[in-house]
Amino acid sequence: MRTLFLSGKAFIQEKYYIVKNHQATIVDIARTLNLSKSTVSRALTGHPNVKAGTREKVLEMAAQMDYQRNQLAISLLTNRTQTVGIIVPEFLSFFFPKVIIGAQNVLAEAGYNVVICHSNESYETEVANTKALLASRVDGLLVSHTKETRNFDHFRVFERKGIPVVFFNRIVEELGGSKVAVDDYGGAFRAVGHLIQTGKRRIAHLAGPDSIQNSRNRLNGYLDALRRYDIPVDPALIISYDLTLDKANIYVNHLLNLPQPPDALFAINDPTAIEALKVIKSRGLRIPQDVAVVGFSDDPVSALIEPGLTTVAQPVDEIGRQAAALLLKQLAADDERPEAETVVLETRLIVRGSTV
Amino acid sequence: MRTLFLSGKAFIQEKYYIVKNHQATIVDIARTLNLSKSTVSRALTGHPNVKAGTREKVLEMAAQMDYQRNQLAISLLTNRTQTVGIIVPEFLSFFFPKVIIGAQNVLAEAGYNVVICHSNESYETEVANTKALLASRVDGLLVSHTKETRNFDHFRVFERKGIPVVFFNRIVEELGGSKVAVDDYGGAFRAVGHLIQTGKRRIAHLAGPDSIQNSRNRLNGYLDALRRYDIPVDPALIISYDLTLDKANIYVNHLLNLPQPPDALFAINDPTAIEALKVIKSRGLRIPQDVAVVGFSDDPVSALIEPGLTTVAQPVDEIGRQAAALLLKQLAADDERPEAETVVLETRLIVRGSTV
DNA sequence: AATCATTTTGGGAATGTTCCCAAAAATTTG
DNA sequence: CAAATTTTTGGGAACATTCCCAAAATGATT
Numbered sequence: 001m002r003t004l005f006l007s008g009k010a011f012i013q014e015k016y017y018i019v020k021n022h023q024a025t026i027v028d029i030a031r032t033l034n035l036s037k038s039t040v041s042r043a044l045t046g047h048p049n050v051k052a053g054t055r056e057k058v059l060e061m062a063a064q065m066d067y068q069r070n071q072l073a074i075s076l077l078t079n080r081t082q083t084v085g086i087i088v089p090e091f092l093s094f095f096f097p098k099v100i101i102g103a104q105n106v107l108a109e110a111g112y113n114v115v116i117c118h119s120n121e122s123y124e125t126e127v128a129n130t131k132a133l134l135a136s137r138v139d140g141l142l143v144s145h146t147k148e149t150r151n152f153d154h155f156r157v158f159e160r161k162g163i164p165v166v167f168f169n170r171i172v173e174e175l176g177g178s179k180v181a182v183d184d185y186g187g188a189f190r191a192v193g194h195l196i197q198t199g200k201r202r203i204a205h206l207a208g209p210d211s212i213q214n215s216r217n218r219l220n221g222y223l224d225a226l227r228r229y230d231i232p233v234d235p236a237l238i239i240s241y242d243l244t245l246d247k248a249n250i251y252v253n254h255l256l257n258l259p260q261p262p263d264a265l266f267a268i269n270d271p272t273a274i275e276a277l278k279v280i281k282s283r284g285l286r287i288p289q290d291v292a293v294v295g296f297s298d299d300p301v302s303a304l305i306e307p308g309l310t311t312v313a314q315p316v317d318e319i320g321r322q323a324a325a326l327l328l329k330q331l332a333a334d335d336e337r338p339e340a341e342t343v344v345l346e347t348r349l350i351v352r353g354s355t356v
Numbered sequence: 357m358r359t360l361f362l363s364g365k366a367f368i369q370e371k372y373y374i375v376k377n378h379q380a381t382i383v384d385i386a387r388t389l390n391l392s393k394s395t396v397s398r399a400l401t402g403h404p405n406v407k408a409g410t411r412e413k414v415l416e417m418a419a420q421m422d423y424q425r426n427q428l429a430i431s432l433l434t435n436r437t438q439t440v441g442i443i444v445p446e447f448l449s450f451f452f453p454k455v456i457i458g459a460q461n462v463l464a465e466a467g468y469n470v471v472i473c474h475s476n477e478s479y480e481t482e483v484a485n486t487k488a489l490l491a492s493r494v495d496g497l498l499v500s501h502t503k504e505t506r507n508f509d510h511f512r513v514f515e516r517k518g519i520p521v522v523f524f525n526r527i528v529e530e531l532g533g534s535k536v537a538v539d540d541y542g543g544a545f546r547a548v549g550h551l552i553q554t555g556k557r558r559i560a561h562l563a564g565p566d567s568i569q570n571s572r573n574r575l576n577g578y579l580d581a582l583r584r585y586d587i588p589v590d591p592a593l594i595i596s597y598d599l600t601l602d603k604a605n606i607y608v609n610h611l612l613n614l615p616q617p618p619d620a621l622f623a624i625n626d627p628t629a630i631e632a633l634k635v636i637k638s639r640g641l642r643i644p645q646d647v648a649v650v651g652f653s654d655d656p657v658s659a660l661i662e663p664g665l666t667t668v669a670q671p672v673d674e675i676g677r678q679a680a681a682l683l684l685k686q687l688a689a690d691d692e693r694p695e696a697e698t699v700v701l702e703t704r705l706i707v708r709g710s711t712v
Numbered sequence: 713a714a715t716c717a718t719t720t721t722g723g724g725a726a727t728g729t730t731c732c733c734a735a736a737a738a739t740t741t742g
Numbered sequence: 743c744a745a746a747t748t749t750t751t752g753g754g755a756a757c758a759t760t761c762c763c764a765a766a767a768t769g770a771t772t
Binding site for chain 2: 759761
């Protein structure tokens with residue numbers, strides 16, 4: 001009995017062993033209702049040229065059979081998967097999850113699914129991720145690259161194939177494609193300016209790796225703020241590190257052990273700044289009197305700890321929303337790709353107990 | 357010239373408008389090398405029956421053309437996508453991201469890709485997620501359901517289609533499929549026992565919604581601990597809420613306003629407990645002398661705040677790893693699905709300043 | 713040199729869907 | 743009531759790949 005409902009292959013298999021896990025297809029529905037697959041297809045996709053009664057019968061049978069359209073077949077045919085890939089280097093801090101949620105909201109609205117890849121700050125994994133996304137034929141890509149990534153050829157492949165890529169947060173100047181960044185330079189400039197205005201003069205900077213543009217921009221903001229107030233730059237106070245927290249611990253201790261230790265620290269991000277606060281407290285120094293600390297990105301934790309962390313806030317989910325919007329703009333045009341755009345979002349300083 | 361390289365459709369299109377974004381196929385490679393698609397396919401998949409020279413030529417041409425296999429076509433044919441879906445209710449707290457990373461590591465090892473869906477604690481979104489994953493033909497599913505989910509029919513569809521589902525963290529007793537949970541009952545029992553041993557007698561419990569099994573188990577642990585020490589249960593001290601933090605704020609204030617306020621609070625999770633600490637501090641009460649607080653799940657923030665939060669730790673990424681492992685076990689068997697398993701992981705109490 | 717065995721290659725079906733075009737059925741018009 | 747028109751349905755190609763089976767090429771053995 002049941003065999004009547006099943007499409008070719010399953011029908012044959014039924015004779016030899018019990019059919020398991022057969023996913024109903026439009027052919028199965030067509031067979032049971034004595035219709036052609038064309039008609040069933042039309043009924044299911046809402047095409048107007050189907051008799052009302054027929055459509056009803058089809059929909060009913062589809063529900064009864066747990067029919068679920070096979071997106072693979074459709075994508076193969078249409079050459080569009082309605083899927084966007086997102087590659088992020090980590091998602092344990094609040095930052096990337098929040099960006100992803102922002103992007104996902106905008107993309108879901110437009111009928112796109114999202115595949116999230118976690119490169120885990122590994123170049124190799126990132127390359128593997130792009131291969132996998134290429135194989136699964138994503139329509140577009142949102143990327144924040146790893147700190148190890150210095151060669152961007154794996155992204156150029158997308159360019160060549162006409163698959164739009166939008167970079168966010170960690171962007172790549174030398175590559176085409178739309179970009180979403182925040183005003184890292186301005187944020188850093190204001191943060192360091194604030195420290196100077198509270199009377200600090202020996203301001204250290206725990207910088208991020210040179211491979212990430214944010215790091216370079218924040219470093220420039222730091223340098224220009226010092227110059228602006230005629231404070232000499234001491235290279236001993238600038239340490240670039242790889243963002244792993246145990247290293248942060250070591251470097252903060254190193255700075256505090258200097259013959260002329262810093263009276264303030266501007267950290268590349270909030271996790272680093274929080275680690276610094278721990279070290280400073282554990283050494284019995286007062287915050288901010290002995291050492292003031294500023295972070296970057298306003299992690300929710302920063303408001304919870306004692307003292308609260310002064311930090312440069314950025315509109316995190318807006319980064320995701322903007323990146324998604326730029327990608328959709330690229331995807332919408334089916335003839336010529338519109339020109340790539342770069343969006344720079346504002347940052348603002350949030351002053352808390354770690355500086356005043 | 358270029359047209360010679362292109363497969364059928366593209367070839368025709370070339371005559372009318374410029375071909376853009378054509379993704380090279382094995383047919384394109386076959387054409388340029390004067391081979392059949394069968395031979396090219398064999399060369400690329402590493403089938404032994406290909407002459408060494410031919411294989412080399414094919415691989416070289418594939419690289420030159422940026423060839424990337426079309427996983428859609430393969431999946432359509434083989435009826436396996438090598439993709440696993442993960443549905444989580446949120447990922448702003450550290451918990452779910454960490455579970456996902458654990459699961460992803462295990463799954464990637466086994467050659468599976470991962471599609472992450474964010475149901476955002478919305479039943480509707482969760483149902484939509486399952487539909488999308490069904491349409492994209494995931495081979496298996498890892499789920500932690502929303503707090504709104506009371507009807508589980510959308511998961512039963514997977515069962516009927518023979519697609520294995522593994523529930524983690526928020527599990528569903530009444531459904532088949534493997535499950536990964538932690539010892540919520542024992543953790544809660546020990547947490548409340550600890551409060552009692554530090555001399556507390558009026559212990560409140562901010563519980564989670566009844567729809568989530570963890571909430572029920574932790575509540576039972578709380579109740580049994582009180583009974584064990586012959587402390588009367590006061591229903592006024594048990595408040596079940598929907599896990600939104602502004603509500604937590606209101607309920608903690610409500611509890612502290614009672615004629616006989618509690619001298620301790622056991623919270624369903626760490627974010628709730630941290631919110632409680634804020635309220636208690638803002639009212640000028642001493643922690644833990646006036647009110648002690650215990651959370652659940654050892655959020656990294658809990659170690660950073662003042663005072664440190666006593667909490668029940670659970671092996672978060674192990675939850676993900678175990679869930680992935682159970683799913684792989686189901687996926688490995690291509691004949692009969694092995695019996696579903698349930699793994700319960702240990703919890704352990706971490707004592708910090710919020711209780712001693 | 714002819715036969716046999718082995719290696720290498722090619723042709724075609726199948727996967728599930730959409731869409732075009734033609735055929736059939738139903739409806740309207742003269 | 744036949745012709746013309748509209749609505750509804752069916753058949754088949756196409757998407758990119760794998761795999762089976764047959765055909766061709768090569769190598770080994772007599």
